[in-house]
Amino acid sequence: MERLSPLMLVGAIIASDDLVGVDQRPTDMIQAVIPDAEALMEDCLASGELDQEAFIYCLQTLCALAGHLFWGRNLSYLFSGEFSGNCSACGHSLYFVVGAYGFFCVGEEWIGPRKRTSTQNPIFPSPLQHLSPVAAWLHQKAVAHDQLEVAKQILHLFGTTKCPECNIMLEVSPAITQASGSSGD
Ligand SMILES: [Zn+2]
Structure with missing residues:
Protein backbone atom coordinates (compact mmCIF):
# COMPACT_ATOMS: atom_id res chain seq x y z
CA MET A 1 0.00 0.00 0.00
CA GLU A 2 2.97 2.38 0.55
CA ARG A 3 3.39 3.21 -3.10
CA LEU A 4 -0.36 3.38 -3.61
CA SER A 5 -0.98 6.38 -1.39
CA PRO A 6 0.85 8.98 -3.52
CA LEU A 7 -0.82 7.59 -6.64
CA MET A 8 -4.22 7.85 -5.03
CA LEU A 9 -3.41 11.43 -4.15
CA VAL A 10 -2.51 12.12 -7.79
CA GLY A 11 -5.84 10.57 -8.81
CA ALA A 12 -7.74 12.66 -6.28
CA ILE A 13 -6.06 15.83 -7.54
CA ILE A 14 -6.86 14.98 -11.17
CA ALA A 15 -10.50 14.21 -10.36
CA SER A 16 -11.01 17.17 -8.05
CA ASP A 17 -13.73 19.57 -9.09
CA ASP A 18 -12.41 22.11 -6.64
CA LEU A 19 -9.90 24.01 -8.76
CA VAL A 20 -8.38 26.77 -6.68
CA GLY A 21 -6.10 29.38 -8.19
CA VAL A 22 -6.31 28.03 -11.74
CA ASP A 23 -8.85 28.77 -14.45
CA GLN A 24 -8.89 25.27 -15.80
CA ARG A 25 -7.58 21.82 -15.08
CA PRO A 26 -3.79 21.79 -15.73
CA THR A 27 -4.18 19.22 -18.49
CA ASP A 28 -0.63 19.34 -19.88
CA MET A 29 0.89 18.68 -16.48
CA ILE A 30 -1.57 15.88 -15.80
CA GLN A 31 -1.08 14.20 -19.18
CA ALA A 32 2.65 13.99 -18.59
CA VAL A 33 2.32 11.86 -15.47
CA ILE A 34 -0.64 9.69 -16.51
CA PRO A 35 1.17 6.88 -18.42
CA ASP A 36 3.60 6.23 -15.54
CA ALA A 37 0.87 6.48 -12.94
CA GLU A 38 -1.38 4.10 -14.88
CA ALA A 39 1.42 1.57 -15.26
CA LEU A 40 2.11 1.69 -11.51
CA MET A 41 -1.57 1.27 -10.71
CA GLU A 42 -1.80 -1.72 -13.05
CA ASP A 43 1.22 -3.25 -11.28
CA CYS A 44 -0.51 -2.80 -7.93
CA LEU A 45 -3.71 -4.38 -9.23
CA ALA A 46 -1.78 -7.29 -10.74
CA SER A 47 0.08 -7.94 -7.49
CA GLY A 48 -3.06 -9.65 -6.20
CA GLU A 49 -2.33 -8.32 -2.71
CA LEU A 50 -5.17 -5.84 -2.49
CA ASP A 51 -8.13 -6.29 -0.20
CA GLN A 52 -11.53 -5.11 -1.37
CA GLU A 53 -11.14 -1.59 0.02
CA ALA A 54 -7.70 -1.04 -1.55
CA PHE A 55 -8.93 -2.49 -4.83
CA ILE A 56 -11.87 -0.07 -4.93
CA TYR A 57 -9.56 2.88 -4.23
CA CYS A 58 -7.22 1.67 -6.99
CA LEU A 59 -10.11 1.47 -9.44
CA GLN A 60 -11.19 4.97 -8.42
CA THR A 61 -7.67 6.23 -9.11
CA LEU A 62 -7.60 4.48 -12.50
CA CYS A 63 -10.91 6.20 -13.32
CA ALA A 64 -9.34 9.57 -12.55
CA LEU A 65 -6.27 8.78 -14.65
CA ALA A 66 -8.46 7.63 -17.55
CA GLY A 67 -10.49 10.85 -17.40
CA HIS A 68 -13.65 9.34 -15.90
CA LEU A 69 -13.66 12.14 -13.37
CA PHE A 70 -17.02 11.56 -11.66
CA TRP A 71 -16.13 7.98 -10.78
CA GLY A 72 -12.59 9.17 -10.07
CA ARG A 73 -14.15 11.06 -7.16
CA ASN A 74 -17.07 8.86 -6.20
CA LEU A 75 -16.39 5.17 -6.90
CA SER A 76 -15.09 4.63 -3.37
ZN1 LIG B 1 -39.59 9.23 -8.24
Whole structure:
Protein backbone atom coordinates (compact mmCIF):
# COMPACT_ATOMS: atom_id res chain seq x y z
CA MET A 1 0.00 0.00 0.00
CA GLU A 2 2.97 2.38 0.55
CA ARG A 3 3.39 3.21 -3.10
CA LEU A 4 -0.36 3.38 -3.61
CA SER A 5 -0.98 6.38 -1.39
CA PRO A 6 0.85 8.98 -3.52
CA LEU A 7 -0.82 7.59 -6.64
CA MET A 8 -4.22 7.85 -5.03
CA LEU A 9 -3.41 11.43 -4.15
CA VAL A 10 -2.51 12.12 -7.79
CA GLY A 11 -5.84 10.57 -8.81
CA ALA A 12 -7.74 12.66 -6.28
CA ILE A 13 -6.06 15.83 -7.54
CA ILE A 14 -6.86 14.98 -11.17
CA ALA A 15 -10.50 14.21 -10.36
CA SER A 16 -11.01 17.17 -8.05
CA ASP A 17 -13.73 19.57 -9.09
CA ASP A 18 -12.41 22.11 -6.64
CA LEU A 19 -9.90 24.01 -8.76
CA VAL A 20 -8.38 26.77 -6.68
CA GLY A 21 -6.10 29.38 -8.19
CA VAL A 22 -6.31 28.03 -11.74
CA ASP A 23 -8.85 28.77 -14.45
CA GLN A 24 -8.89 25.27 -15.80
CA ARG A 25 -7.58 21.82 -15.08
CA PRO A 26 -3.79 21.79 -15.73
CA THR A 27 -4.18 19.22 -18.49
CA ASP A 28 -0.63 19.34 -19.88
CA MET A 29 0.89 18.68 -16.48
CA ILE A 30 -1.57 15.88 -15.80
CA GLN A 31 -1.08 14.20 -19.18
CA ALA A 32 2.65 13.99 -18.59
CA VAL A 33 2.32 11.86 -15.47
CA ILE A 34 -0.64 9.69 -16.51
CA PRO A 35 1.17 6.88 -18.42
CA ASP A 36 3.60 6.23 -15.54
CA ALA A 37 0.87 6.48 -12.94
CA GLU A 38 -1.38 4.10 -14.88
CA ALA A 39 1.42 1.57 -15.26
CA LEU A 40 2.11 1.69 -11.51
CA MET A 41 -1.57 1.27 -10.71
CA GLU A 42 -1.80 -1.72 -13.05
CA ASP A 43 1.22 -3.25 -11.28
CA CYS A 44 -0.51 -2.80 -7.93
CA LEU A 45 -3.71 -4.38 -9.23
CA ALA A 46 -1.78 -7.29 -10.74
CA SER A 47 0.08 -7.94 -7.49
CA GLY A 48 -3.06 -9.65 -6.20
CA GLU A 49 -2.33 -8.32 -2.71
CA LEU A 50 -5.17 -5.84 -2.49
CA ASP A 51 -8.13 -6.29 -0.20
CA GLN A 52 -11.53 -5.11 -1.37
CA GLU A 53 -11.14 -1.59 0.02
CA ALA A 54 -7.70 -1.04 -1.55
CA PHE A 55 -8.93 -2.49 -4.83
CA ILE A 56 -11.87 -0.07 -4.93
CA TYR A 57 -9.56 2.88 -4.23
CA CYS A 58 -7.22 1.67 -6.99
CA LEU A 59 -10.11 1.47 -9.44
CA GLN A 60 -11.19 4.97 -8.42
CA THR A 61 -7.67 6.23 -9.11
CA LEU A 62 -7.60 4.48 -12.50
CA CYS A 63 -10.91 6.20 -13.32
CA ALA A 64 -9.34 9.57 -12.55
CA LEU A 65 -6.27 8.78 -14.65
CA ALA A 66 -8.46 7.63 -17.55
CA GLY A 67 -10.49 10.85 -17.40
CA HIS A 68 -13.65 9.34 -15.90
CA LEU A 69 -13.66 12.14 -13.37
CA PHE A 70 -17.02 11.56 -11.66
CA TRP A 71 -16.13 7.98 -10.78
CA GLY A 72 -12.59 9.17 -10.07
CA ARG A 73 -14.15 11.06 -7.16
CA ASN A 74 -17.07 8.86 -6.20
CA LEU A 75 -16.39 5.17 -6.90
CA SER A 76 -15.09 4.63 -3.37
CA TYR A 77 -18.62 5.07 -2.02
CA LEU A 78 -18.90 1.42 -2.97
CA PHE A 79 -16.85 0.78 0.12
CA SER A 80 -19.14 2.75 2.44
CA GLY A 81 -22.04 1.08 0.61
CA GLU A 82 -24.31 4.03 -0.19
CA PHE A 83 -24.68 6.67 -2.91
CA SER A 84 -27.10 9.57 -2.88
CA GLY A 85 -29.06 10.75 -5.89
CA ASN A 86 -32.39 12.00 -7.17
CA CYS A 87 -35.30 10.45 -9.02
CA SER A 88 -35.29 11.84 -12.56
CA ALA A 89 -39.12 11.76 -12.62
CA CYS A 90 -40.29 13.11 -9.25
CA GLY A 91 -37.03 14.73 -8.11
CA HIS A 92 -37.15 13.10 -4.69
CA SER A 93 -33.81 12.54 -2.93
CA LEU A 94 -32.94 8.86 -2.95
CA TYR A 95 -30.32 6.66 -1.35
CA PHE A 96 -28.86 3.87 -3.45
CA VAL A 97 -27.43 1.15 -1.26
CA VAL A 98 -24.79 -0.78 -3.24
CA GLY A 99 -22.23 -2.79 -1.33
CA ALA A 100 -21.88 -4.58 1.96
CA TYR A 101 -25.44 -3.75 3.09
CA GLY A 102 -27.07 -5.15 -0.02
CA PHE A 103 -28.60 -3.66 -3.15
CA PHE A 104 -31.68 -1.49 -2.72
CA CYS A 105 -33.10 2.02 -3.05
CA VAL A 106 -34.82 3.99 -0.30
CA GLY A 107 -36.34 7.47 -0.16
CA GLU A 108 -35.13 8.34 3.32
CA GLU A 109 -32.29 7.69 5.73
CA TRP A 110 -32.15 3.98 6.39
CA ILE A 111 -29.17 3.68 8.73
CA GLY A 112 -30.04 3.84 12.40
CA PRO A 113 -33.44 2.96 13.79
CA ARG A 114 -35.24 1.50 10.79
CA LYS A 115 -38.43 3.22 9.90
CA ARG A 116 -40.89 0.46 9.25
CA THR A 117 -42.69 2.60 6.73
CA SER A 118 -39.70 3.15 4.45
CA THR A 119 -39.94 1.14 1.25
CA GLN A 120 -36.76 -0.58 0.15
CA ASN A 121 -36.91 -1.41 -3.54
CA PRO A 122 -34.37 -3.91 -4.86
CA ILE A 123 -31.72 -2.78 -7.33
CA PHE A 124 -31.45 -5.13 -10.31
CA PRO A 125 -27.98 -5.66 -11.82
CA SER A 126 -27.37 -4.51 -15.37
CA PRO A 127 -27.06 -7.27 -17.96
CA LEU A 128 -23.47 -7.30 -19.24
CA GLN A 129 -24.50 -6.36 -22.77
CA HIS A 130 -26.23 -3.18 -21.52
CA LEU A 131 -23.24 -1.78 -19.64
CA SER A 132 -21.96 1.62 -20.78
CA PRO A 133 -18.31 1.70 -21.91
CA VAL A 134 -17.14 3.03 -18.52
CA ALA A 135 -19.21 0.46 -16.63
CA ALA A 136 -17.97 -2.38 -18.83
CA TRP A 137 -14.39 -1.24 -18.33
CA LEU A 138 -14.81 -1.15 -14.53
CA HIS A 139 -16.53 -4.53 -14.50
CA GLN A 140 -13.83 -6.07 -16.68
CA LYS A 141 -11.10 -4.78 -14.34
CA ALA A 142 -12.81 -6.32 -11.32
CA VAL A 143 -13.35 -9.68 -13.04
CA ALA A 144 -9.79 -9.74 -14.41
CA HIS A 145 -8.41 -9.27 -10.90
CA ASP A 146 -10.74 -11.80 -9.33
CA GLN A 147 -12.60 -9.15 -7.27
CA LEU A 148 -15.95 -10.78 -7.93
CA GLU A 149 -17.80 -8.98 -5.14
CA VAL A 150 -16.70 -5.64 -6.59
CA ALA A 151 -17.74 -6.84 -10.07
CA LYS A 152 -21.21 -7.63 -8.67
CA GLN A 153 -21.39 -4.20 -7.01
CA ILE A 154 -20.53 -2.52 -10.32
CA LEU A 155 -23.34 -4.37 -12.12
CA HIS A 156 -25.76 -3.02 -9.48
CA LEU A 157 -24.29 0.50 -9.53
CA PHE A 158 -25.15 0.56 -13.24
CA GLY A 159 -28.39 -1.34 -12.73
CA THR A 160 -32.03 -0.33 -12.39
CA THR A 161 -34.54 0.10 -9.59
CA LYS A 162 -37.95 1.52 -8.92
CA CYS A 163 -38.32 4.92 -7.23
CA PRO A 164 -39.93 4.30 -3.80
CA GLU A 165 -41.71 7.64 -4.07
CA CYS A 166 -43.26 7.61 -7.55
CA ASN A 167 -42.75 3.96 -8.59
CA ILE A 168 -41.12 4.76 -11.92
CA MET A 169 -38.28 2.50 -13.10
CA LEU A 170 -34.98 4.36 -13.15
CA GLU A 171 -31.34 3.74 -13.89
CA VAL A 172 -29.18 3.99 -10.81
CA SER A 173 -26.01 5.53 -12.23
CA PRO A 174 -27.58 8.57 -13.98
CA ALA A 175 -29.70 9.21 -10.86
CA ILE A 176 -26.43 9.51 -8.92
CA THR A 177 -24.36 11.47 -11.45
CA GLN A 178 -27.10 13.91 -12.47
CA ALA A 179 -27.84 14.75 -8.84
CA SER A 180 -24.26 15.99 -8.61
CA GLY A 181 -24.55 17.98 -11.83
CA SER A 182 -22.07 15.69 -13.60
CA SER A 183 -22.37 13.88 -16.91
CA GLY A 184 -20.91 10.81 -15.26
CA ASP A 185 -17.78 10.65 -17.38
ZN1 LIG B 1 -39.59 9.23 -8.24
